[in-house]
Each structure stands twice: as C-alpha cells, then as structure tokens.
Amino acid sequence: MQQNLDPRAQAIVQRALDNATGNGGEVGLQVAAYLDGKLIVDAWSGIADPQDLRPVDGDTLFNVYSVTKAVAATALHILAERGHIDYDAPVSRYWPEYGAKGKAATTVRHVLTHRACVPQMPREVTPQRMCDWDWMTRAIADLEPLAEPGTKTLYLSMTFGWIVGELVRRVDPGRRSLGQFVREEIAEPLGVRDLWIGLPDALEHRVAKQIDAMLVTPPEHLPPLFLASMPPQVALVPQVFERADVRRAEVAGVGGIFTARSQARFWALLANGGELDGVRLLSAQRVAAMSAPRANSAEPDAVMFGFPIPITEGGFWLGGDHPPVGCVQNHRAICHPGQGNSIGWADPDLNLAVAICHNRLFNPASIDLDPLYPIAQSIRQAADMLRSG
Numbered sequence: 001m002q003q004n005l006d007p008r009a010q011a012i013v014q015r016a017l018d019n020a021t022g023n024g025g026e027v028g029l030q031v032a033a034y035l036d037g038k039l040i041v042d043a044w045s046g047i048a049d050p051q052d053l054r055p056v057d058g059d060t061l062f063n064v065y066s067v068t069k070a071v072a073a074t075a076l077h078i079l080a081e082r083g084h085i086d087y088d089a090p091v092s093r094y095w096p097e098y099g100a101k102g103k104a105a106t107t108v109r110h111v112l113t114h115r116a117c118v119p120q121m122p123r124e125v126t127p128q129r130m131c132d133w134d135w136m137t138r139a140i141a142d143l144e145p146l147a148e149p150g151t152k153t154l155y156l157s158m159t160f161g162w163i164v165g166e167l168v169r170r171v172d173p174g175r176r177s178l179g180q181f182v183r184e185e186i187a188e189p190l191g192v193r194d195l196w197i198g199l200p201d202a203l204e205h206r207v208a209k210q211i212d213a214m215l216v217t218p219p220e221h222l223p224p225l226f227l228a229s230m231p232p233q234v235a236l237v238p239q240v241f242e243r244a245d246v247r248r249a250e251v252a253g254v255g256g257i258f259t260a261r262s263q264a265r266f267w268a269l270l271a272n273g274g275e276l277d278g279v280r281l282l283s284a285q286r287v288a289a290m291s292a293p294r295a296n297s298a299e300p301d302a303v304m305f306g307f308p309i310p311i312t313e314g315g316f317w318l319g320g321d322h323p324p325v326g327c328v329q330n331h332r333a334i335c336h337p338g339q340g341n342s343i344g345w346a347d348p349d350l351n352l353a354v355a356i357c358h359n360r361l362f363n364p365a366s367i368d369l370d371p372l373y374p375i376a377q378s379i380r381q382a383a384d385m386l387r388s389g
Contacts, residue, residue: 005042009382013041016378021046024371027360028056028208032264033379034353037272040386041379042261048208048359061194061207061257062357065236065338066157068256071195071266072164073112073315074282075181077290081282084171087112091163094170097141098163106149111156111163112315113294117145118163119154119303120228130234131249133177137166146225153296153311155303157229161253164315179250189279190269192262198250199257207247207257208359210238214340215363225303236339238361254339260355263344267353270334271346290314291334291348319345326367327356327376341372352383 013031020026028046032039044056079085085094087109092099098106103118110116122129122139129135140162146154156163165178172181179198187195196203219227234240236254241247247257265276270291274282292313300306310318310325317335319328324337328345335345340361346353356372364370 005040006386009040009386010043012382012385013375013378014043014045016375017043017045020371020375024374025213025360025362026358026371027211028060028358029375030056030058030060030062030260030357031375031379032260032355033383034264034268034271035383035386036351037268037276039264041382044260050209050211056208058261059194059206059259061196061199061203061259062342062359063207063210063241063338064256064258064263064342064344064357065241065254065340067258067263067336067338067342067344068197068251069160069164069253070316070334070336070344071182071186071197071256072161072168072178072252073290074186074266074270075168075178076108076112076164077286077314078185078281079168079171081286084173085167091116091167094167095141097138098166100142101144103143103145103149106145108167109313110150111160111167113153113313114155114160114301114309114311114315115150115153115294115296116156116159116163117147117149117152117154118143118159119156119225120146121158121231121234125231125234127234127240127243127246130251131245133162133165133250136162153299153301153309154225155229155301155309156253157226157303158234158253159229160315161251161255165250165252177250178252186266186281187262189281190265190276192265194257194259194262195266196257197252197255199247201244201248204244204247207242210242210340211360212238213360213362215365223302223305226305229303258355258357260357263355263357264353267344267346267355271348271351271353273348291316291332293318319347322367323364323370326370327354327372329376329380341370343372350380350383352380354379
C-alpha cells in the first residue's frame, strides 16, 4: 500500500476486493484510483499463481489485453500534438506500403475509429510470426479491406495495434518502437514503471498466472469476422499470451502487461485533461476532442456479434451500464476494456481515474454477474466520501 492514503477509502475498497476473491469467484485482483490527480486507492487481494499460492501485491503484473489499445492510441495522440501526424491524412502518407490493395484512402482517423475495414489477421499468422514486427506489418499492409475504408465499422480486434504502432514508429523522429515510445514519452514523464508493451525477461516472475473462466461459445456460433479478427492459433488465451516469446514481443494492441498502479496513473493524465503533477503530455482541447463520440457510433459491428461499439474519435470506448463497460457507468467517461474483463477508465466529470487488473478471464453477461462491478461502486463510494470530507 502506498503511504499517505486515507485509510477509510482504502478500507471501503479493500472490503470489496476481499469479497470478490472470497465469494465472487475472482482469484487475484489489483486496483488503483486517482481523484483530482491524486492517488486515493492502491489495493489488492488474492492469489497471483494458484500453483505456488504466490499472493498478489502492488507490484504484481497482469495481462490487460485490449486495455493496451488506449495506451497505443495515446502515443499516437502525443505525436499528433507535436505536429508529426494528421488524423485526416492517409495512412499511406506515413507508411506507403499500407496503400496496397485498395487501402490508399484509409486515414489515420479511420484506424482510430475502427473503420479501416481490415479486422482480419493475416491468414498465415502464428504465435511466432505475431512476435515478428516486420512480418506482421508487411502482412497487414498487404491485406485487402473487407469494405471501402471509412464506410463501415469493423472492430480491429488485433490489427489495431500493429497499424497504430507502425504509424508511431514511422512518424516519431527517433523511429522508436511503440513499446520504447511508451516507456520514454508516457511512463517516464509520469513517473511510472510498469506500462509494458514488450516485457523484459527479467520481469516474468512478477506476472500473475491467468485462469481461463471464459464462457465458451462453440465456433459455429461465432461470427466469421470475429474468428478472422482473432484466429484460434493466436487467440487471446493463456496458452498463447503466457508464452515467453509473446510476452517479450510488442503485441501492440492486446499484449500489454501492466500494474493497476501504473495504469491508473496513465488514466489520471486523461481524466485531468492531459496534465498530471505538472507534466503535460496533451492539451486539454485534444483530450476533449479525442473523447468525443465518433460518427456512426450506433452502427452494428459485424466483428463484435452485431452490437454497436461505443468508440470515440480518439480510439477509446465510452462508459455504459452493461458489460464490458458496465463498471464505468458514466457514458461520458473514456475507457478501454480488455479480454477477460480487465478495464481502465478516466471519468472527466468526477476527475476520477481507475484501473482494475485481475487474472481470472471471465466475460459476464450482465452487471449483476460482474464480480468487478461492486469494486467499481466501492471506488466511487470512496471518492464521494473523500470529496465530502
């Protein structure tokens, strides 16, 4: 636990965490929250590895899957802030090879808003090839769009990370990889150490063991585009994402390994309008603009079971009152869920930032079945208590 935290706020959230691991089916949990730019909760509960009964602590690392997309998108926004990339320019201006096979008109904004129409992973992808950045970016540049770019919403389940990451690499004056850029331009300025996109081997011992409790849908009942976007051989499951080579690789859209403490500080930057503790990475105007709902937000997404996905202009999700964003509640808050129910969010109305990391992959069908929802409620309760004195 961090020092100088109000013990009353900690106790409210700790009770919810212990209940989730004791009665709610969760195995290991870690939560951190910021209010008005100040850390108010830093708590954990349960077991990081059921095999050796290693307990979770504040330094336990967790796979967060698509929560990674929020960090990747923010890296791109920082480069836009510095004038290195234009949202309405074609991707091929910065990455000429990407213009192949009918993708020349794809804009950076189409990518951020999941309207680039290339949700499918390359047919020949394997876990090993997924770890080869050059192979992946060449193969994605050679994809044929499934519709005219910009005309249809097709969620970029995995391809988002390589497209955004390659744009970062191409337009960054230092030509840094996404993982290096995040470390040097987001994590270090904010004073955090555990926003890893590409985990050093020396830190593997800190990663929580994943427990797959996902409700299984038979493949014949899954949308074909869902399977194309996350093929079985590279599915978001422990067998793939606990491989040492996959952890080490920069799997830029779904491979992040974070602590809640570090992730919450990232969200606090956004909740606080792009500035935290005197460090400004984004203007308040840019944060507001990238938090605006995208056009066509109500359009059904054929990748995601025909449901509309509440995406913003900046590539985030908006909060709601149902999974996977039910913990967030506020429809104006930006967030990003990850496979298995991990989530982080920035609520501008409350200036509240929250990260919830856990190691039990589960996909609740409703808020009532979401073991993390009472934790989210406890954080809001703690924030209300602190605000009222």
